[in-house]
Structures are given as C-alpha cells and as structure tokens.
Amino acid sequence: MSSTAHVETHLDVVEKLLSNGFNHLQVNKNYIFPPNERPHMEEVSHSYRIPVIDLKDLDGPARKSVVNEIKRACDEDGFFQIVNHGVPETVMKSMMDIAREFFEMPLEDRACLCSEDTRQLVRLSTSFNITKDKILNWMDVLTQHCHPLEEFIHIWPQKPAAYREIAGKYAKEIRVLTLRLFAAISEAMEKDSDYLNTIFKKHRQVMNINYYPPCPNPDLTLGIAPHSDPGGITVLMQGLVSGLQVLKDGKWVAVEPTPNALVVNLGDQLQVLSNGRFQSIEHRAITNSTTARIAIPTFYGPSLDAFISPAESMVDEEHPALYRGYTYGEYMEAFRSQGLERKSIVDRFKIQIGQ
Numbered sequence: 001m002s003s004t005a006h007v008e009t010h011l012d013v014v015e016k017l018l019s020n021g022f023n024h025l026q027v028n029k030n031y032i033f034p035p036n037e038r039p040h041m042e043e044v045s046h047s048y049r050i051p052v053i054d055l056k057d058l059d060g061p062a063r064k065s066v067v068n069e070i071k072r073a074c075d076e077d078g079f080f081q082i083v084n085h086g087v088p089e090t091v092m093k094s095m096m097d098i099a100r101e102f103f104e105m106p107l108e109d110r111a112c113l114c115s116e117d118t119r120q121l122v123r124l125s126t127s128f129n130i131t132k133d134k135i136l137n138w139m140d141v142l143t144q145h146c147h148p149l150e151e152f153i154h155i156w157p158q159k160p161a162a163y164r165e166i167a168g169k170y171a172k173e174i175r176v177l178t179l180r181l182f183a184a185i186s187e188a189m190e191k192d193s194d195y196l197n198t199i200f201k202k203h204r205q206v207m208n209i210n211y212y213p214p215c216p217n218p219d220l221t222l223g224i225a226p227h228s229d230p231g232g233i234t235v236l237m238q239g240l241v242s243g244l245q246v247l248k249d250g251k252w253v254a255v256e257p258t259p260n261a262l263v264v265n266l267g268d269q270l271q272v273l274s275n276g277r278f279q280s281i282e283h284r285a286i287t288n289s290t291t292a293r294i295a296i297p298t299f300y301g302p303s304l305d306a307f308i309s310p311a312e313s314m315v316d317e318e319h320p321a322l323y324r325g326y327t328y329g330e331y332m333e334a335f336r337s338q339g340l341e342r343k344s345i346v347d348r349f350k351i352q353i354g355q
C-alpha cells in the first residue's frame with residue numbers, strides 16, 4: 001500500500017515537471033498569479049544596483065576595510081555581489097554546463113530522482129513545494145545536501161556521468177568561500193572570526209539547481225515567488241540570463257548578472273543572530289519567453305541541532321532582544337509547513353512587546 005502511494009506521488013511530480021522535453025506553447029492556469037502578484041515589469045527599478053564587493057584583499061593587510069564594506073552591505077542591503085571570491089572560473093563554468101546537461105537529458109534519465117517529500121536529501125521537483133504552493137512557480141529544481149560531502153555524494157545523480165565529480169568540486173569551493181564570508185560577517189558583528197562557524201554546529205549545506213524554461217507568458221507568471229531564504233547565507237551563481245530581483249525600499253530591483261561574480265544574500269538566521277540589524281531580504285525571480293535560465297543557489301547555515309538566538313554583542317538596553325531562541329530544526333519545521341508565502345517565518349519567533 002505505502003509503496004503504491006510512493007510511486008503515485010513520484011509520478012505526480014514527473015508529470016508536472018516543466019523540463020519535460022517540450023516547448024511550452026501556453027501557460028496552464030495553475031501558474032497564473034492574481035494581477036497584484038504579477039511581475040509588473042514596468043515598475044521594476046533599474047536605477048539602483050546592489051553593491052559589488054571585491055574580496056581580493058580580504059585575507060591581507062586591508063582586511064578591516066573589506067570587512068567594513070561587507071558590514072555596510074549587510075546593514076543596508078542584505079544582498080551583494082562578490083568578485084575575486086576565489087572560486088575558479090573553470091569550476092563555475094563546468095558546474096553551469098553540467099547543470100544544463102542535467103536538465104536537457106531525456107526525462108527518463110531524471111525521473112527516478114523525483115519526489116515531493118521536502119525531507120529527501122536529494123530530489124528533483126517542480127515549483128517550491130508542490131504540495132503547498134497555491135500557484136505554481138515556473139521552475140524545476142534539483143536539491144542536494146552537500147556537507148559532509150562524503151555522506152551525500154553517493155546519492156547524487158548518476159547521470160550525466162561527470163555530474164558527481166564536477167558538482168562535488170563546486171560544492172567544496174563554495175564551502176571554502178562561505179567559511180571565509182562567515183569569518184568576515186562574524187567580525188562585522190563584533191564577534192570572534194569563529195562565531196558563526198561555531199554557532200552553526202555541524203553545518204548544513206544544500207545546493208539547488210533552479211531551472212526556468214522559457215515561458216510563453218512572463219507577465220502572468222513567476223519563476224520563484226517572493227520569499228526570504230531561511231538559512232544562514234545563500235551564495236548564488238546566476239549565469240548570464242537575468243531574472244533575479246530583490247526588494248529595496250519597497251521597490252523591486254533587478255540584479256543584473258555580472259560575469260564570474262556570485263550573489264550573496266543573508267538568510268533569516270542572520271537576521272535573528274544580528275538581532276534584526278542585518279535583514280533577510282525578500283527576493284523573487286521572473287521568467288522570460290526566449291531563454292532557459294539556470295541559477296544555482298547554495299544555502300549554507302546551521303545544522304538542525306544548532307541553537308539560534310540574538311548575539312549578545314547585538315543586544316543592549318537600546319536594542320533589546322527581538323527574537324526568542326530556538327533550534328534550527330524547530331525553524332525548519334515551521335518553514336516546511338507552508339509554501340512560499342510573503343510573510344517570513346521569522347516573525348513567528350519574535351518576542352511580543354510587553355511580554
């Protein structure tokens with residue numbers, strides 16, 4: 001009985017995959033957002049650019065000034081791009097190429113990875129959470145846990161043949177970069193360099209490959225609906241096709257691809273640890289009618305047993321603690337119980353004034 005149910009849900013996902021080898025000539029009604037939630041491209045701001053930070057001097061004598069730049073970006077934007085970040089261009093390019101190859105393989109080579117169970121450590125699905133999303137996002141997504149790599153790499157996709165080797169190299173490089181960013185952000189919070197590394201216990205690194213096929217009606221749909229990321233920080237390789245937008249002062253701003261740069265944004269846990277000083281900013285991705293877009297975010301943050309609460313360096317009489325402490329496992333339970341909704345889960349952990 002249960003194995004039948006499993007096969008059915010698996011087939012349900014396979015049936016809904018957008019990367020099914022066909023061009024989409026029209027959009028099914030399940031993907032059409034109500035008018036006030038549509039992209040409204042005419043309202044998107046092109047006058048603001050998120051900061052670009054050069055990490056060349058991060059590990060040299062000018063470290064303090066790079067840390068200050070990162071601190072300003074965390075304070076004011078919650079989103080920034082980084083260049084000279086140390087991840088080799090060849091590793092980035094091979095990752096992007098193998099990701100495309102994966103989504104361009106015949107469906108039967110990918111179908112076995114399909115699942116709608118968000119707890120699976122490796123899975124292929126569509127939209128954000130197809131069991132919860134009221135309107136579907138125009139995106140297929142491969143999710144895989146990456147740390148410690150030797151615990152997971154053997155369950156990653158077996159095809160294309162070079163997938164594990166190439167994606168494994170990329171995951172390792174992103175981890176090294178992320179640990180450097182953690183040290184810098186810890187210093188920006190007036191803590192020891194090791195603060196985030198320690199607080200996050202055994203760590204949790206999850207890489208997604210988001211695949212947005214060309215969409216016949218980009219005005220009616222969203223690649224990924226507005227949300228904030230739940231974890232510590234996200235490092236995104238977005239390729240050369242634009243689509244990512246972030247909310248800045250109530251307006252959507254496009255993050256134009258910069259060759260070889262990576263996009264960094266802070267997740268909800270850094271908002272809590274910084275006691276609301278750093279923001280986990282809402283973002284979304286739009287679709288386009290001509291070119292498939294691939295974006296590869298790595299979500300890096302605490303393991304489920306890590307205890308998260310505002311850092312004491314960020315709390316004083318003037319800035320009382322805004323959030324109660326909790327384990328990341330508790331947070332993820334709340335996150336999984338809903339689809340992509342505008343209101344961040346982080347508000348559920350706020351301390352009510354007057355209590």
Ligand code: OGA
Nearest residue numbers: 210224244283285295297
């Ligand atoms: C995400 C995300 C943006 C993009 O997967 O959480 O925000 O450009 N992706 O794909």
Ligand code: NI
Nearest residue numbers: 227228229283
């Ligand atoms: Ni996101």
